[in-house]
Amino acid sequence: xxxxxxxxDAEKREDEALKARLEKLQSAVSGARGGIxxxxxxxxxxxxxxxxxxRMMSLAFRMVSDLVGGILAGVGxxxxxxxxxxxxxxLLILFSLLGTAAxxxxxxxxxxxPSKTGKDALPPEx
Amino acid sequence: MAAEGGSAIDPIHQFNIVEYxxxxxxxxxxxxxxxxxxxxxxxxLIALVMIYGSRSSALVPGRMQTLAEMAYQFVAGMVRSxxxxxxxxxxxMVFSLFMFILILNIIGLIPYTFTVTSHIIVTVCLALIVFxxxxxxxxxxxxLGFFNLFLPSGVPWWTLPLVVPIxxxxxxxxxxxxxxxxxxxMLAGHITLKVFGGFVVMLLGAGGWAIISPxxxxxxxxxxxxxxxxxxxxxxxxxxxxxxxxxxALHPGH
Amino acid sequence: xxxxxPGAPTAHATQDAGGHKAGFPPFDxxxxxxxxxxxxxxFGALYLLMSKVALPRLAAIIDNRQNKISGDLDNAxxxxxxxxxxxxxxxxxxxxxxxxxxxLGQEASARAASEADAKRKTIESDLNAKLAAADTQIAAxxxxxxxxxxxxxxxxxxxxxxxxxxxxxxxxAIAAAVAALKTS
Numbered sequence: 001x002x003x004x005x006x007x008x009d010a011e012k013r014e015d016e017a018l019k020a021r022l023e024k025l026q027s028a029v030s031g032a033r034g035g036i037x038x039x040x041x042x043x044x045x046x047x048x049x050x051x052x053x054x055r056m057m058s059l060a061f062r063m064v065s066d067l068v069g070g071i072l073a074g075v076g077x078x079x080x081x082x083x084x085x086x087x088x089x090x091l092l093i094l095f096s097l098l099g100t101a102a103x104x105x106x107x108x109x110x111x112x113x114p115s116k117t118g119k120d121a122l123p124p125e126x
Numbered sequence: 127m128a129a130e131g132g133s134a135i136d137p138i139h140q141f142n143i144v145e146y147x148x149x150x151x152x153x154x155x156x157x158x159x160x161x162x163x164x165x166x167x168x169x170x171l172i173a174l175v176m177i178y179g180s181r182s183s184a185l186v187p188g189r190m191q192t193l194a195e196m197a198y199q200f201v202a203g204m205v206r207s208x209x210x211x212x213x214x215x216x217x218x219m220v221f222s223l224f225m226f227i228l229i230l231n232i233i234g235l236i237p238y239t240f241t242v243t244s245h246i247i248v249t250v251c252l253a254l255i256v257f258x259x260x261x262x263x264x265x266x267x268x269x270l271g272f273f274n275l276f277l278p279s280g281v282p283w284w285t286l287p288l289v290v291p292i293x294x295x296x297x298x299x300x301x302x303x304x305x306x307x308x309x310x311x312m313l314a315g316h317i318t319l320k321v322f323g324g325f326v327v328m329l330l331g332a333g334g335w336a337i338i339s340p341x342x343x344x345x346x347x348x349x350x351x352x353x354x355x356x357x358x359x360x361x362x363x364x365x366x367x368x369x370x371x372x373x374x375a376l377h378p379g380h
Numbered sequence: 381x382x383x384x385x386p387g388a389p390t391a392h393a394t395q396d397a398g399g400h401k402a403g404f405p406p407f408d409x410x411x412x413x414x415x416x417x418x419x420x421x422x423f424g425a426l427y428l429l430m431s432k433v434a435l436p437r438l439a440a441i442i443d444n445r446q447n448k449i450s451g452d453l454d455n456a457x458x459x460x461x462x463x464x465x466x467x468x469x470x471x472x473x474x475x476x477x478x479x480x481x482x483x484l485g486q487e488a489s490a491r492a493a494s495e496a497d498a499k500r501k502t503i504e505s506d507l508n509a510k511l512a513a514a515d516t517q518i519a520a521x522x523x524x525x526x527x528x529x530x531x532x533x534x535x536x537x538x539x540x541x542x543x544x545x546x547x548x549x550x551x552x553a554i555a556a557a558v559a560a561l562k563t564s
Contacts, residue, residue, distance in 0.1 A: 022463055029456045036449070054355070058363040061307055069303025073295050076302075095295070102295035106303070109296075141405040143415070159411065162418035169426045176434035180441060191441070198438045218431035226426055245406045247415045251423075313406065 059110065066106035074099010140320055141244055141313070160240045161248075168229040168242070176225075197225065201365065208369040209376065216372050219259065223252060224365035231312060231357035235350065237323070243360075244312040246305065253305035256368045264375035275378040304367060308360050315353045322346045534558055 078095030082088055145157040179194030187195060201221045205213050227243055234241025242248055264272040276293040277286075325342040405411070534554050541549045 019467065022460075022467055025456075025460050025463065029453065029460050032456070033453055036453075054359055054362070057355070058359050058366070061311065061359065061363055062303075062367070065303040065307035065310070066299070069299040069306060070296060072302050072306070073299035077295065077298065098291050099295050099299070102292045102299055105292050106296050106299065138404060143405055143408070143411040145414075156417050157411075157414040158418070159414055161411075161415050162422070165418055165422035169422045169429075172426060173429050173434070176430060176438070180434055180437035187441075194434070194438055195442060198435065198442065218427065218435055221435060222423065222427045222430045225430070226423060245411075245415060247406075247412045248419055251416065251419050255423075309406070 063107045067103040070103025071099045164240050164242050172225045209373040228361035246309045249305035249309040253301040257301040260371045260375040272378050
C-alpha cells in the first residue's frame, strides 16, 4: 500500500517541477524578446539624451558657418561677375546683400525643426 | 635650438607643410609631405580597424569588431534617419567622409602631430565631393526637376525674383560653409591649444612664475577635452549635413 | 646633418623660411597640388577599401547576427510551445484517465448495490412467504385447538351440569351457552 502512494507523490512532485520549468522557459523566451526590444529602446533614448548637448553645439557650428558661408558665397559671386562684366562695385554690393540674406535664410532653415519631418512627408507630393 | 624653442610657441608653425621629397610634373610641384603622411596614416588606421575588425564573422564580436560595428551602426543610423532608405546607396561615401575627418581630427590633437583637416584645400575637396555628388545625383534622379530646390512652395509669386537668387546663393554657399566650418574649427582649436601650451612652456622657463604653470596646464586639459568633442562633432556635423544634402538631391522641393 | 633630415629645406620650405609673412601655411597655394594629389589617392583608397571590403563584410556580420538572434528566439518560442502542448496533452490524458476511473468505480458500486438489493429482496420475500405459511399454520392449529376446546368445554359443561343437577342437559342448550360465551 505504501509503495504506490509514494510513487504517486513522486510523480506529482515531478509534474510540478516540470510545470515550473515550463513557466520559467516561457518567461525566459518572452523576456529575451522583450529585453532585446527594451535594450534597443533604451539605447535610442540614451543616444538622444547624449546627443542633446552635442546637437545644440553642432547646430551652433552650423548656424555660424551657414551665415558666414552665405555672405562669402554672395561676395564671391558678386566679385566674379563684376570682373567678368566689368560693372565694378555694383554687382559686388548687390550680391553681398543677397549673400547676407542667404546667410540669414540658411540660419532660419537650420533653426526650424520641422524641416526634417517636412522632407520626410514630401515624397508622395511629386 | 633657439629657433626650435621659438617655434614651439609660434602657434602657426604646426600648420607648416614639410616636404619629404618631390617631383615636378606638368609644371606643377608634387611632393610627399607630412600632410600626405598623416592622410595615409589615417586611412591606414581606419582600414586596420574596419578590415581587421570584420575579418571573422564571429557572432560574439571581439574588441576590434565591436569598434568597427559601432562605427558602422552609428553612421548607418545617421544616414537612414536623415536621408532615408534611398540614401543608403551613399552610405559608403558618408562613412568614408565621417571616418576620414574623425580620425584626422583626432590624430591632430596629439601633440607634435599635423592636422590634415586644418588645411583648407583638404576641407574644400571634401566639401566638393559632397557638392558634386549632390549635383550629379540631383540631376540624374530628377532631371530639370532638381531646380525645384530653388522654388520654395508657399511663397507669394512676386517675391520669387528675390527668393530664387537667395535660394541659389544659399545652395552655392553650402560647400563654402561646409569646408570653412571644419577648417576654421580645427585651425582655431589648434591655435588655442598651442598658445596655451606655449604659456606653460614660457612659465616653466620663467623662474618663480613656474609655480603657476599648472594653471594653464589644467586649462589645457579642459581645452583638450573640448577639442576632442569638437573633433567628433565636426565629423558628425559634416556627415550629417552630407546626409541632408543628399536627401535634398533625392527629394528636391521644400 | 642637413642631408639626413627628412624635412630638409626645399624650394618651398625656404620660401616659407624666407619670412613668416610668406604666408599662413593653410593658404599657401604652392602646397595645394601635392595635397590635392595625396588627398585624392588617400581618400580614393579609403573609399574603395570601405565600400568594397569593410562595409559589405560588416553588413553581412550584423545581418547574420540579427538573423541568428531572431531565429534562435523563434526556435526557442517554438520549442516552448511544443513543451506547452505536451504538458497540456499529458494533463488531458491524466484528467481523462481520472474521469474514466471514476465512472468505472461508480458503475461498479452501482452494480454491487443493485445486486445486494436484489438479493435482499429475494430473501425478504422468502422470509415473508415463510412467515405467511407459519401464520396460516398457527391459525389452523389455533382453529383446531379452538374446536377441540369447544368440544371439551361442551363435554365438561355437560358433565358439570349433570353433576350439579343430576340431569343431562340438552345438547342444544350447551351449544347455545358456549356460543354465547364465545361471543361475549
